[in-house]
Amino acid sequence: MSSTHPPSAETGKAPQTTGRPTIRDVSRLAGVSRMTVSRVISTPDLVTPATREKVLRAIDSLGYVPDRAAGSLSSRKTGFIALMLPTLTNANFAAVAHGLTEVLRERDYHLLVAYTDYDTAEEERQMRALLARRPEAIIITGSLQRRNANRMLLAADIPVIEVANLPSQPLEHAIGFSNYEVGRTAARYLIAKGFTRIGALAATPGEKVTDHRGEERVRGFEEELAASGLSRDYVLRFGEAPVSFAHGSRAMAAMLERHPDIEAVFAVSDMSAVGAVMECQRRGIDVPGQVSIMGFGDFEIGREINPPLTTIHVDFRALGQRTGRTLLEILAASEQERTQQRIDVGLSLIERASVKGTQ
Secondary structure, eight states, X not given: OEEEOOOOTTTSSOOEEESSOOHHHHHHHHTSOHHHHHHHHHOGGGSOHHHHHHHHXXXXXXXXXXXXXXXXXXXXXXXXXXXXXXXXXXHHHHHHHHHHHHHHGGGTOEEEEEEOTTBHHHHHHHHHHHHHTOOSEEEESSOOSOHHHHHHHHHHTSOXXXXXXXXXXXXXXXXXXXXXXXXXXXXXXXXXXXXXXEEEEEOOOOSSBOOHHHHHHHHHHHHHHHHTTOOSTTEEEOSOSSOOHHHHHHHHHHHHHHOTTOOEEEXXXXXXXXXXXXXXXXXXXXXXXXXXXXXXXXXXXHHHSSSOOEEEEOOHHHHHHHHHHHHHHHHHSOTTTOOOOEEEOOOEEEOOTTSTTOO
């Protein structure tokens, strides 16, 4: 399909193009060389303002989009950063992407985002698809669970940053917090409140679908209970990841049927915790009068329900921003200057009315 564009500065005639506009079309319309167009796109400060304005007007008029892939074949500079998330429905992972984007766009980098739905096989497929697009770095949410994916990352020879976790042996760089410590913090808090029949709600680890970060929180929670001489029988792994309001409701129903004497519950996500509060309210069980409930993540809905939810907070947007700044430093350094980064962004406990005696 052909298209007619405004007259060029050189000929006064409209250049005829077929399909996608090219850099030649832009140069003809602006009356400059293709090299000048390339400079306006890649290093605009080296072009005079008047010439730059002409070229930009021609680009806008034609709807021209630079083919960055062609230049990247030799320079390995594609302008893309890959980000692999377990889900798109979790507001905290969205906040990570938001924080990353805020920092990276200042240097004209763009995110390629994929998600796995906590499926380890899908993780490998998405990894292969992302790396095929030649990103300059890749950010993943925690350690990969398949050797093939790890091998692909090593072969890609690009910076790798693990976020939202702090593995003891990261592939390269890690920026996040200890999910194990989240669980320990929750258990210590509930124990300090004087509860002895303390439970947890999490998804069941599966062969294909597992929330590894949530499982780390439960592991820390269980070990803290054991260290205090308390039973781990009230820890319930129920259903599949990802957790949700519905998961929390069903898991809490199962908890109450198995352990009607439960005093306090930690849910590995605020999503499940909110569902658990709603299930108690449907059954006429007072929260926190009869059962105290806390979560993790500090989701907006946890602040708005009644009673508002006690939770463990991590600033995920700041985590994304910190990751972006660190990545830019890594990309700007030579290979000899690059050192392994392991950054703990910390966590904090927020007390609200869903735990007895906090307000």
